[in-house]
Structures are given as structure tokens and as C-alpha cells.
Amino acid sequence: xxxxxxxxxxxxxxxxxxxxxxxxxxxxxxxxxxxxxxxxxxxxxxxxxxxxxxxxxxxxxxxxxxxxxxxxxxxxxxxxxxxxxxxxxxxxxxxxxxxxxxxxxxxxxxxxxxxxxxxxxxxxxxxxxxxxxxxxxxxxxxxxxxxxxxxxxxxxxxxxxxxxxxxxxxxxxxx
Numbered sequence: 573x574x575x576x577x578x579x580x581x582x583x584x585x586x587x588x589x590x591x592x593x594x595x596x597x598x599x600x601x602x603x604x605x606x607x608x609x610x611x612x613x614x615x616x617x618x619x620x621x622x623x624x625x626x627x628x629x630x631x632x633x634x635x636x637x638x639x640x641x642x643x644x645x646x647x648x649x650x651x652x653x654x655x656x657x658x659x660x661x662x663x664x665x666x667x668x669x670x671x672x673x674x675x676x677x678x679x680x681x682x683x684x685x686x687x688x689x690x691x692x693x694x695x696x697x698x699x700x701x702x703x704x705x706x707x708x709x710x711x712x713x714x715x716x717x718x719x720x721x722x723x724x725x726x727x728x729x730x731x732x733x734x735x736x737x738x739x740x741x742x743x744x745x746x747x
Contacts, residue, residue: 580745581610581667584736585620587712590684591745592667594736595695598658599699601655602669602678605653606699607739609680617736620712621645624682628682629712630670631734639731642721648679656697662689663710684736686713704746705746 581592590699594603609615609632617637621644621735622630623658635647655675662668666685678697702709720727 573653578737579607580703580742581606582736582738582740582745583615583705583734584738585708585712585732586703587732587736588708590708591703592700593742594700595658595660595698595701598660599656599697602656602694602697602699605680606682609649610737610739614680617732619644620728620734620739622724623713623715623717624686624724624726625713625717626687627689627711628683628685629732630681631732632670632681634680645679645681645720648681650679652677652679656699657694658698660698660701661695662692662696662698664688665706666698667700667702668692669697669699671696684709685711689691703738708709 583590591629596603615632618632619636620629620631633644635641635645636644663683664687670681670683671678695745716729717725718727719725
């Protein structure tokens with residue numbers, strides 16, 4: 573599974589689109605996995621189900637397609653991928669894989685940093701960064717939230733749906 577360096581990821585929401593440039597050299601398998609899932613339409617209709625102000629927005633859980641599923645946040649694509657920790661810093665706009673406690677427990681969920689999260693550096697697989705749509709990221713990051721089942725005040729008051737997630741040539745995405 574090799575990644576194409578001319579390709580970018582595009583996440584379309586009601587707030588607009590975000591364009592991701594990939595770190596293929598630093599996280600080739602993670603990038604290839606994300607691109608594969610995007611091409612299959614896996615992310616279409618999933619939501620940004622976790623928003624922590626000033627920290628990150630998290631999405632990509634297939635269980636989030638059902639607004640009433642109490643297990644949102646625990647879904648995966650049916651497999652796990654190996655972590656590819658690297659030297660990329662977790663700063664505003666960096667895209668990284670979400671995971672459970674075990675380093676090799678990521679599958680499909682990812683997060684986009686709303687600010688400096690250097691405490692995650694070297695512990696989570698950063699695999700890209702926004703090259704367009706920072707305004708969209710900030711709008712989503714400002715969505716009001718309420719406490720969820722774990723008590724964390726990170727559940728968005730409104731559904732932020734990824735209407736379409738795709739992979740396309742950079743020039744086409746930045747039109």
C-alpha cells in the first residue's frame with residue numbers, strides 16, 4: 573500500500589472543506605489506510621463526534637453514522653494498524669490517528685489539532701496537516717459541547733457530518 577504524494581485528502585462539511593496534505597514519508601501505511609478508507613466512502617456520513625476546545629476535533633467512527641448509537645467513539649473498520657510515530661509536531665492543523673491505550677490500536681478514527689498538543693508528540697501517528705480550511709477547522713472547534721458518558725465535555729450539541737471525504741490531486745482540491 574504505497575501513498576501517492578500528489579494526492580490530498582478533502583473533508584467536506586456544512587461549514588466548508590478542509591484539505592489535508594499527507595506525511596507519506598513519515599507514515600506511509602497510515603496515509604495509505606486513510607486514503608483507502610476515503611476512496612471506499614467509509615468516512616462519508618461519519619461525524620466529528622468529539623470536540624475539545626483548544627485541543628482537537630475527532631471523527632471517522634463508523635458508529636457515528638447513527639446519531640443514537642451509545643457506542644460512538646469505539647468503532648473501527650474491523651482491523652487495527654501499526655503505529656508510525658514520527659517527528660511531526662502536534663500543532664494547529666495537524667491530522668493524527670486516534671487510538672486506545674495500546675499504540676497499535678488505531679484503525680479509522682483521526683483527529684485534527686486545534687492548537688499545540690505537544691504532549692502527544694511521538695505517541696500518536698501524525699500523518700498530515702491542513703493546507704486549506706483552517707477557518708472550517710476553527711468553526712467546528714467552536715461548536716458548543718456537552719458532557720458525554722465519560723463526563724468529558726466534548727460531545728457536540730449539533731452533528732458535524734463529514735458529508736464527503738475524498739482523495740484527489742492537489743491542484744483539483746485547491747481550486
